[in-house]
Amino acid sequence: MEKQFMVKRAEKIEMKKEKIEEGREENRIVLILVAVALSLLILPNISASIQNLSYDSGKNTINTSYDSKNRILNQTGDSDWNKYFYDVGMNDTITNISNDDNVAIKYEYDNKKRVIKETKEIDGLIFERKSSFDSFDRPVNLYGSMNTMNFTYGNNSLVSAILNVISSIFYNEQKQPLNKTYNNNLATNFTYYVNFRLKEIKTGNKQGLFYSYDNAGNVKNINDTANLRVYSMSYDNLNRLISADIKNNANSSDNPINYNYNSIGNILNSTSPSRNLTYYYGQTRVHAPISIDDGASSQLIDVYNLTHLNTQAVKRLTFGFFIQNLNSSTMNNISWNFNTGQSNITSVTNSTLISNKSKYVIVEYEYQGTGIENRTVIATASSNGISDSESIEVIA
Numbered sequence: 001m002e003k004q005f006m007v008k009r010a011e012k013i014e015m016k017k018e019k020i021e022e023g024r025e026e027n028r029i030v031l032i033l034v035a036v037a038l039s040l041l042i043l044p045n046i047s048a049s050i051q052n053l054s055y056d057s058g059k060n061t062i063n064t065s066y067d068s069k070n071r072i073l074n075q076t077g078d079s080d081w082n083k084y085f086y087d088v089g090m091n092d093t094i095t096n097i098s099n100d101d102n103v104a105i106k107y108e109y110d111n112k113k114r115v116i117k118e119t120k121e122i123d124g125l126i127f128e129r130k131s132s133f134d135s136f137d138r139p140v141n142l143y144g145s146m147n148t149m150n151f152t153y154g155n156n157s158l159v160s161a162i163l164n165v166i167s168s169i170f171y172n173e174q175k176q177p178l179n180k181t182y183n184n185n186l187a188t189n190f191t192y193y194v195n196f197r198l199k200e201i202k203t204g205n206k207q208g209l210f211y212s213y214d215n216a217g218n219v220k221n222i223n224d225t226a227n228l229r230v231y232s233m234s235y236d237n238l239n240r241l242i243s244a245d246i247k248n249n250a251n252s253s254d255n256p257i258n259y260n261y262n263s264i265g266n267i268l269n270s271t272s273p274s275r276n277l278t279y280y281y282g283q284t285r286v287h288a289p290i291s292i293d294d295g296a297s298s299q300l301i302d303v304y305n306l307t308h309l310n311t312q313a314v315k316r317l318t319f320g321f322f323i324q325n326l327n328s329s330t331m332n333n334i335s336w337n338f339n340t341g342q343s344n345i346t347s348v349t350n351s352t353l354i355s356n357k358s359k360y361v362i363v364e365y366e367y368q369g370t371g372i373e374n375r376t377v378i379a380t381a382s383s384n385g386i387s388d389s390e391s392i393e394v395i396a
Contacts, residue, residue, distance in 0.1 A: 062076070063077075067086070082097065083098050087109075095107055102121075102122065103120070105119070112133075130142070138153060149163075158171055166181065167182065172192070172196075176196065178190055186203060188201060188202065188203040190202075206372065207374065208223075208226045209225075214235065216239055218235050227374065232247070240261060242259050242261075243257065243259065244256070255272065258270065266279065280293070300325065301383055302323070302326050302381075303323055303379050303380065303381045306379045306390045307321065307392075316364070320360060329355055332352045334350055335381070337379075337382070338361075338363045339380070340367070342375075361379070363379075372396065377391060378390070379391070
């Protein structure tokens with residue numbers, strides 16, 4: 001992960017990221033929805049009954065070399081490296097990044113130093129993204145290996161349409177979306193309180209989310225009328241989440257989760273009908289747990305960080321997730337299955353992971369039909385009779 005961070009850091013240093021204004025209003029909605037995700041995922045998906053955590057000495061050395069213009073050329077750690085290459089001509093911008101994880105990134109620019117092509121090679125797989133811009137430096141076309149996006153802008157310089165995806169978008173005076181009409185004539189409407197906090201998201205009978213807040217602005221309730229669920233959250237005086245509850249009115253089920261903290265903010269335990277977690281801490285790193293006990297039978301494989309990668313796409317979606325061997329020895333015969341909500345995609349060959357190592361899986365699927373629905377996707381990894389899963393909700 002540190003290597004990925006350093007790559008991203010170099011990208012931010014050396015090139016200007018072109019941002020789509022629509023992302024601003026999308027981020028506002030995402031921040032609210034994150035509260036729900038945190039209520040369910042704030043704790044790591046620990047598989048072992050007692051997982052002991054150990055930390056290194058914190059003395060890892062990263063050596064960095066620079067050129068005469070103070071640009072990073074090389075970064076080497078105890079067991080990894082990154083190399084950076086720059087254009088020696090007019091642009092004087094970063095052109096290539098490579099590292100020891102078989103990842104290579106190449107950039108091409110126009111005369112205004114805007115990135116017009118990005119090529120990523122990961123373990124021999126090629127991913128390309130091309131961009132074109134208008135006279136206001138706004139991206140109007142994005143051509144990717146997996147999808148193409150064409151943007152139209154209104155007088156407010158915000159995205160007003162995306163070809164073959166969204167036919168129109170309207171905003172309020174705070175540049176928040178009021179209405180999105182999709183290419184299939186399905187429309188999503190947004191309403192807000194007088195303080196411009198999100199109040200409701202309504203998409204016909206497909207989606208209905210009603211939000212309420214406490215006096216500090218924390219999300220207190222979300223009423224999901226389309227799925228007959230009610231999410232309830234409560235917080236302490238420091239705005240820390242202390243309880244989360246999901247009531248499913250469709251089957252009368254209830255899934256409350258409670259969290260407890262110590263005086264310095266460390267989470268001590270969480271309790272729920274399905275799992276209780278207890279965290280233990282040491283003396284040297286007071287905020288770093290040294291073991292986590294869930295009282296369950298030992299599982300030695302973990303699926304984590306299931307993510308929807310191309311969030312702008314509607315039908316042809318791409319997902320990624322990690323599989324980790326939590327065993328103290330090598331694990332063989334690892335297979336995976338991905339349930340898209342319409343069909344199952346399975347690994348072609350089994351793989352092997354040494355102790356505490358992870359592999360990253362990318363899955364692409366094109367959803368059938370003309371409608372847009374809430375769907376649950378599930379990633380599962382198995383080996384010799386043990387398994388682990390993780391799921392997320394998407395709209396496709």
